[in-house]
Amino acid sequence: MAQAQGLGKRYIKAFLKGFFVAVPVTVTFLDRVACVARVEGASMQPSLNPGGRQASDVVLLNHWSIRNYDVQRGDIVSLVSPRNPEQKIIKRVIALEGDIIKTIGYKKKYVKVPHGHIWVEGDHHGHSFDSNAFGPVSLGLLHARATHILWPPQRWQKLQPMLPPERKPLHREQE
């Protein structure tokens, strides 16, 4: 009887010890290093979700690479939506601070991206809720960089930073 109680206590202690190690480490890893997410919507076609609703891409989101807010033009990034803080949106970085770009359907035809902000657009113009709707976004809203497509297996690939030639900035502040 006493032996069974001793064993029970040992199991509870071991479980609690494991719990207090596993949960914070996992949460910190998913918040700071990398996590996985399913892409919904057609705003990044044909790069992401070319199949539409039938097959959603699953991407690897890398938090660690943007810990210093180091993004390049052409990166695919996920950010907190400026219109709805509960939602994350995934778009391509078109311009960095200081660049002057020509907009598609924004209230101003030419925009100089302010300090500490970036201009993001979806690849599927016209079907995308992006900077052409809400303007330049603050770098503080940046959540992660999408580095690989993990699912479906036939679309396994590393996502390269690619800036469409017609969306190049008219004037670059930094090289």
Add this chain to the structure above:
Amino acid sequence: MLRDVLGKTFRFLGYTVQYGCIAHCAFEYLGGIVVCSGPSMEPTIQNSDVVFSENLSRHFYCIRKGDIVIVKSPNDPKSNICKRVIGLEGDKVCTSNPSDFLKSHSYVPKGHVWLEGDNLRNSTDSRCYGPVPYGLIRGRICLKLWPLNDFGFLRASPNGHRFLDD
């Protein structure tokens, strides 16, 4: 001998990682102690005051009008600013300075908040850089810890006239 040293090093690293992760979870999801600097929130918060900020309100989306919040600076994501929420999305705010003759108003857009410092004459806030996205809010200041003669909950805004009721 070498095995002992290696064993001790690994155990030390293991504990560091574990406590580092617990600290991250505590700061991210519960709250943390913050040292404020600058004159923009006087007299409510003076330079070098120590306050406690909780992060639960941000995660549950219950930041209210009149709360003092810590926000990532819209123009510099690596620095934080501390201001009071004057208006939530849909609220009407006064965008002109008190010294202006003609008053101008606008509505706070969806997903944004309007921030102002309590020291209106010496504060760069939403009157300068516009409404701030809610996603930049890091936490809500609920308690002042230092100096001890000012310990406790924070006072209400001294600028009640900036809160426009519909």
